[in-house]
Amino acid sequence: MPRFVRYLLPLVLFLAMAGLLYRGLSIDPRLVPSPLVGKSAPAFSLARLEDPAATLSNADFKGQVSLLNVWATWCVSCRAEHQVLMQLSKSTDVAIYGLNYKDERPAALRWLQQFGDPYRANAFDADGRVGIDWGVYGTPETFIIDKQGVIRHKHTGPLTWDIVQHEIMPLVKQLQAETG
Amino acid sequence: MKIGRLLIVGLLSIRVLPALAGVEMFDFTGNVNEDRYMALISQLRCLVCQNQSLADSDADLAHDLRVEVYEHMQKGENDRQVVDFLVSRYGDFVLYKPPVKPSTYLLWYGPFVLLALGVIIVVRNIRQRGRQSETTFSQEEQARIAALLNDERDGERGK
Numbered sequence: 001m002p003r004f005v006r007y008l009l010p011l012v013l014f015l016a017m018a019g020l021l022y023r024g025l026s027i028d029p030r031l032v033p034s035p036l037v038g039k040s041a042p043a044f045s046l047a048r049l050e051d052p053a054a055t056l057s058n059a060d061f062k063g064q065v066s067l068l069n070v071w072a073t074w075c076v077s078c079r080a081e082h083q084v085l086m087q088l089s090k091s092t093d094v095a096i097y098g099l100n101y102k103d104e105r106p107a108a109l110r111w112l113q114q115f116g117d118p119y120r121a122n123a124f125d126a127d128g129r130v131g132i133d134w135g136v137y138g139t140p141e142t143f144i145i146d147k148q149g150v151i152r153h154k155h156t157g158p159l160t161w162d163i164v165q166h167e168i169m170p171l172v173k174q175l176q177a178e179t180g
Numbered sequence: 181m182k183i184g185r186l187l188i189v190g191l192l193s194i195r196v197l198p199a200l201a202g203v204e205m206f207d208f209t210g211n212v213n214e215d216r217y218m219a220l221i222s223q224l225r226c227l228v229c230q231n232q233s234l235a236d237s238d239a240d241l242a243h244d245l246r247v248e249v250y251e252h253m254q255k256g257e258n259d260r261q262v263v264d265f266l267v268s269r270y271g272d273f274v275l276y277k278p279p280v281k282p283s284t285y286l287l288w289y290g291p292f293v294l295l296a297l298g299v300i301i302v303v304r305n306i307r308q309r310g311r312q313s314e315t316t317f318s319q320e321e322q323a324r325i326a327a328l329l330n331d332e333r334d335g336e337r338g339k
Contacts, residue, residue, distance in 0.1 A: 032227060102240070
């Protein structure tokens with residue numbers, strides 16, 4: 001081994017290590033990839049938030065590209081996200097459904113009245129069991145479901161308009177173009 | 181003295197109260213074995229406070245997941261089935277002990293590879309050193325060494 005290689009080796013090792021650690025700085029350890037992406041949406045059937053007599057189930061997602069947004073009135077970042085959802089519902093025709101997660105009905109209804117209602121319908125998941133089935137661990141979360149009812153993407157954390165434009169809408173358009 | 185004792189009791193109860201807060205009351209007289217349940221929830225990770233197990237965590241989600249685990253056990257599922265259910269929902273992340281599969285080979289076998297590398301390097305170094313001490317000088321070389329040493333001595337004397 002030539003001598004200069006011997007002297008360069010520690011430097012190379014150091015740079016490789018530093019590179020790895022630097023990359024680690026920009027990874028959010030709270031983002032856990034969902035094993036549900038690519039699988040059929042977990043079956044559920046819940047009373048609607050707006051009308052306890054009616055139900056919302058995963059069968060309602062079939063035949064169209066849908067978003068399922070998990071939200072709650074006690075969730076602070078859902079409040080920030082709400083405006084983005086309002087804007088999204090006005091500017092596109094994608095079906096936005098809500099899963100009202102571990103919430104209280106009057107509070108949730110008041111929220112929709114006060115801040116606007118971007119949802120086609122909301123499922124009312126009072127005890128969070130459906131949430132667990134969907135692997136929900138931190139609201140807000142948004143799932144993109146294709147025409148066959150398969151989950152194609154999950155976004156954890158509040159949506160911003162930037163994320164909607166660069167992450168959500170391109171995929172939605174691509175899925176809408178697929179023959180269902 | 182009395183105040184001191186009160187203070188100690190007070191301080192101790194501060195430590196105990198949060199520990200009680202996260203515990204549900206479950207009935208372990210049925211087909212759910214308490215030891216099995218405790219063992220299971222302490223090897224599952226809470227997704228909200230990621231450095232705590234389901235057993236330790238006070239998070240709302242941890243509470244819900246403990247109930248979920250209990251109810252699955254009550255249905256007569258074995259540990260494997262309960263764990264598989266949670267993994268199918270939340271991924272391998274819920275496991276403190278990640279499974280051995282191609283994406284975790286580096287994690288499981290990497291340390292042994294490093295250890296083997298270290299052993300190889302140490303053995304090579306020791307061998308090299310052994311070989312060096314065996315080197316002997318030819319007569320010519322010894323004469324040169326003697327001459328050089330003499331030179332040095334002369335030089336020092338000349339100072």
